[in-house]
Amino acid sequence: MDAVRSNAASSLAPTAVLAVLVIAVSAFAPSFLSAYSLRVLAEESSAILLLATGQTLVVILGRIDLSTAAIASLVSVLVALAVPRLGAAAVPAALLLATAIGAWQGVVHVKARVPSFIVTLAGIGLWSGIALAVAKTTVPIAGRDPFLEWLGQSSWGMPHAFALALATLACFHAAMVRLRFGRELHAIGLAERVALLSGVPVGRVVVLTFAASGLCAGLAGTAMVARSGSGNPSIADSLLLPSIAAVLIGGTAITGGHGSLLRTLLGVFIVVVLRVGVAIAGLAPAFEPLAYGLLVVVAVAATIDRRSIGIVK
């Protein structure tokens, strides 16, 4: 989008932060840039990248999806349970369900006019609860699924799950740039009233976006099952805040309208380098959330669109 392209300074900032982080961490531990640790980095990124991809679309729309990690956990359990029974159909079925869950949250948000924050906050409880009900604890995959096996492997040092995450991000990025849907999504985030009066089917775009977020969450859950070989009702829970932080640190505005998936890619790298780097550099684990906190506030301060909001709450 010509005009949505933000000014150079705000897109340079995340790049600079990433560069500084990488230099700092490799100064502590020169082995950080080795092929091995880069692969660990990529493996660690896959699920966060998938969650953040869906979240980016929702945030550009001016909404928030708090349920992504819970949906991913639920999918991990369902895939692990279903593989012995459904075989290769287990993963597509679970992804379909995740998409439907996302779409359903969108419908509730639009039709009942409940803020997305509330609907998806309720979603955390609902989907985690269902995941706990069907599996009290870790469920190992009892059976074979060629796709899951492939997803857990790497080629030429590139974990397949990371490749899948990148491909997903690329597909959605293309949709955002090339399809009218992407333009409408931006327009709703920037000025919902104008979009509505211009004949944009706002409700349909919102439901589709939440469905996309559900699909991304499902893919994240699948990637986590493939990596660990088992499902768990809380497998992705710790990834919710890092994935939202990645979107904001990348420079997508929490207030909607401004942002892109390429920024989120940068944001995810920053978050993961922080996660891995803190461990490699032997810093106290407390440093990691502390750094998130600071970075998120700085990122939001830099990206928020004060001109169109006026009063910031």
Added chain:
Amino acid sequence: MNAVAIRAEGLRKRYGDHEVLQGVTLDVQAGEVVGLVGENGAGKSTLLELLAGVARPDEGRIVVRGAPVRWRRPRDAADAGIGFMPQEPSMVPGITVAENILLGREGAGMRFGLVRWRAMNRLADEALREIDPTIAPGAQTQSLSFQQRRRVAFARALAAGTRTPEAPVLLLDEPTSALDPDGVEALLRGIERLRARASIVFVSHRLEDVLRVCDRIVVMADGRCVAERAAAATTAQELQHLMAGRTLAVEMAYGRDRSHAPGRTCLELKQLTRIPGYADVDLAVRSGEVMGLTGATASGCHELGRTLSGIDAPQRGRMSIDGRIVVLRDPAHAVAHGIAYVPADRASEGVVGALSVAENLALADRTGWRIDRRRERAVAARWIERLRIATPSASTRVSELSGGNQQKVALAKWLAGPRPRVLVLDDPLRALDVRARRDVVDAIRAAALNGSAVLVIADALEELAAICDRVAVMRDGRIREDRSTSAATRALRVPVERAA
């Protein structure tokens, strides 16, 4: 006593590249009631906002009781005994009337950050007694009717005015708009009671009210004071002409092409009703015809426009397009039926400021899945030229354009796509300069020639004369008159008068 209570000296104010006030000088004598009249966009509200410290002038100065002042915030003006009642006064709903009247300027009503309820209610009661003694200072604000709340806003202005021992200065911006006859009467009587004890600036569209309560009337147009009359020595008709002078001049310079014959009835409304708003509206607009709809604030014509846009559904009656009955679920549905709506509030409803001109022009075009940038650029180039949209390029953000050019984009959005069957424009000429006005009028006429049925809603009948084949006048939610423009404007056709 002939002291000047408040004086504006050469005030200028610019918003974007539109100079709203172009050097306004105005004196208000102690004890005088000055009426301020003018069309929309003449700068009346901006002038009051500068005097009340809501905005700061770019140039010029304000003198209060002989001493130049420089307001930093509204509170400074209130501290100097200047009470302001804004055009759309807002109240905090969850607190009492007294708290609202004294909000931010509690004075004796608060000591060391603690509310002294008895003092607060006494102060509020002093102001309320002058305006409407039936409202209790302790009442919850949300329990009041709209009419009562306007009186509370008046009392709030008065409470600020009486903060100093000096005689209060009250700035009232459209205090009677949207009030029922009893409400108007109560408000005007309030002003009459305060006469001679206070200096009042009274802004209103209702000329009969202005003539009744004011000593002197100042006419504003295009950010300047263009004429001044003693209330006793003028008439509503003369004021009309002074206000409209420029519009008629534009129309005459521009001329009108009424040679084409409109086609069949396209938009038809039968007994359409939505209360509050409008009731039993019958209206028919033919393809190729430009129909004007006018009325004062709360006449219902803006509400009717919002129903046609698909935002607010009617409660009763039916709407048909090209002979087929349509029931609009939402704006997207209205667009699907070929209804294009250009809202009055272009900044928050007409254009997406952060998107480019080309992207805005493509927003209403719902053909195809993909974005074809080359075609979008070509379409944008064509409409930038045709409507003379002043923009550095098609990829410039719309927020960087002036108001008039934003309005052109909001309109061109509909003309760039498939031809709308019905084009509804709410106040399309508001705050436009002469050239932009002519360009927009051209585009509206061209849309009609192209076969759209056009409905133009505007507050001023004079504005419509330039564009419309036929004009309907609404009052209190009902259509009162429906006639050809020539008949409607015959009464207005007078030599263009401008007193500088």
